[in-house]
Amino acid sequence: MNDYPEITTYGRILMGPGPSGVHPRVLRALGAPILGHLDPEFITIMNRTKDLLAWVFETKNEFTIPISGTGSAGMETALVNFIEPGDRVLVCVNGLFGTRMADIVERCGGELEVIEGEWGKIIEPDVVEKRLKARPAKIVAIVHAETSTGVLQPLEPVAQIAHRYGAMLVVDAVTSLGGTAVRVDETDIDVCYSGTQKCLSCPPGLAPITVGPRAAQRLAARKSKVQSWYLDLTMLHSYWGRERFYHHTAPVNMIYALYESLRIIHEEGLERRYERHLLHSRALGAGVAAMGLRLFAQEGYRAPMLMAVAIPEGVDDAAVRRYLLSNYRLEIGGGLGPLKGRIWRVGLMGHSCNSENVVLLLAGLEGALAAQGMPVQPGAGIAAAREVYKASGM
Numbered sequence: 001m002n003d004y005p006e007i008t009t010y011g012r013i014l015m016g017p018g019p020s021g022v023h024p025r026v027l028r029a030l031g032a033p034i035l036g037h038l039d040p041e042f043i044t045i046m047n048r049t050k051d052l053l054a055w056v057f058e059t060k061n062e063f064t065i066p067i068s069g070t071g072s073a074g075m076e077t078a079l080v081n082f083i084e085p086g087d088r089v090l091v092c093v094n095g096l097f098g099t100r101m102a103d104i105v106e107r108c109g110g111e112l113e114v115i116e117g118e119w120g121k122i123i124e125p126d127v128v129e130k131r132l133k134a135r136p137a138k139i140v141a142i143v144h145a146e147t148s149t150g151v152l153q154p155l156e157p158v159a160q161i162a163h164r165y166g167a168m169l170v171v172d173a174v175t176s177l178g179g180t181a182v183r184v185d186e187t188d189i190d191v192c193y194s195g196t197q198k199c200l201s202c203p204p205g206l207a208p209i210t211v212g213p214r215a216a217q218r219l220a221a222r223k224s225k226v227q228s229w230y231l232d233l234t235m236l237h238s239y240w241g242r243e244r245f246y247h248h249t250a251p252v253n254m255i256y257a258l259y260e261s262l263r264i265i266h267e268e269g270l271e272r273r274y275e276r277h278l279l280h281s282r283a284l285g286a287g288v289a290a291m292g293l294r295l296f297a298q299e300g301y302r303a304p305m306l307m308a309v310a311i312p313e314g315v316d317d318a319a320v321r322r323y324l325l326s327n328y329r330l331e332i333g334g335g336l337g338p339l340k341g342r343i344w345r346v347g348l349m350g351h352s353c354n355s356e357n358v359v360l361l362l363a364g365l366e367g368a369l370a371a372q373g374m375p376v377q378p379g380a381g382i383a384a385a386r387e388v389y390k391a392s393g394m
């Protein structure tokens with residue numbers, strides 16, 4: 001009996017690259033009584049969830065649903081449905097998630113072309129244009145907020161270039177959606193997917209996706225079957241659409257949770273939410289700069305919801321993260337791949353993005369760095385953050 005005690009986690013303050021903190025209302029929704037997945041009451045919840053998702057994506061696309069699976073399932077859905085064997089796909093790679101897209105393209109039989117960008121910098125739109133001019137592609141795929149580097153990619157110029165050369169644009173908005181404007185229709189994105197555990201502040205498990213008219217046409221004109229049965233959007237569409245054809249059993253309680261997290265976003269309003277992410281990111285940025293730390297991502301293109309902080313020479317990455325976790329219950333992320341040991345990844349996502357967390361992290365970081373023998377002026381980080389808040393009228 002005692003070998004298997006009940007789960008007694010007292011929680012953490014989640015300031016890593018996801019999952020982010022979850023509002024108690026969302027946890028309550030998870031525990032609501034289960035309904036049959038074809039129950040009319042549940043179907044009403046599904047429809048409202050679809051409406052709210054389209055609202056967050058800022059799109060009129062009717063084809064907007066959550067895929068049952070994490071953000072990577074969204075990525076796979078966004079590629080596998082639109083690639084037929086031999087189709088040329090141009091993937092922009094300047095971080096781990098671009099690399100993952102490239103891997104998926106090859107697995108679905110696409111002819112992969114990669115733009116290799118530097119990690120920590122954006123993909124320059126001119127480079128995309130040059131490549132498409134030299135060899136046209138059916139699809140251009142790009143990550144909006146590269147969670148491995150903290151870079152926020154400008155999308156509009158890339159969308160214009162892609163369409164000028166007859167390609168459709170697939171965008172990874174896993175980290176950006178709900179934290180900064182994605183604006184699917186205005187930007188003219190053909191396929192855009194996300195995940196629930198970043199700025200939507202819901203547990204991991206669903207991947208919202210939206211499909212625009214150009215992409216829907218492409219899908220309808222396919223000559224071969226979609227290689228994945230589970231992620232075939234045509235079938236998923238008839239499950240989520242009017243027909244209600246059984247495809248797979250929707251994860252009922254996860255959809256309750258997503259619905260509740262979208263209701264919370266709706267109450268806040270999108271523009272206010274974007275401003276909130278910017279404000280706390282500026283405060284945290286000022287704080288870490290005042291402590292003598294350097295930001296990793298290219299200036300002017302830093303994602304507000306994920307800050308990559310360069311680890312100073314001689315400081316032990318893991319020891320700092322352990323210190324924060326054991327003294328402050330605070331989680332931040334380490335670097336991935338080539339950036340392991342070189343950066344910390346600090347998330348300011350959704351419910352986790354607030355001034356208490358910013359101040360707590362700056363206090364914790366100060367203690368952790370002092371414990372490592374790095375000279376930090378006591379209180380400098382918090383004072384700088386406070387200046388930003390004061391200037392904003394907080």
Ligand SMILES: *Cc1c(COP(=O)(O)O)cnc(C)c1O
Nearest residue numbers: 070071072097145147174175195
């Ligand atoms: C987290 C993330 C993913 C993958 O999502 P999972 O939920 O871990 O499968 C994909 N792209 C980006 C940009 C991400 O941040």
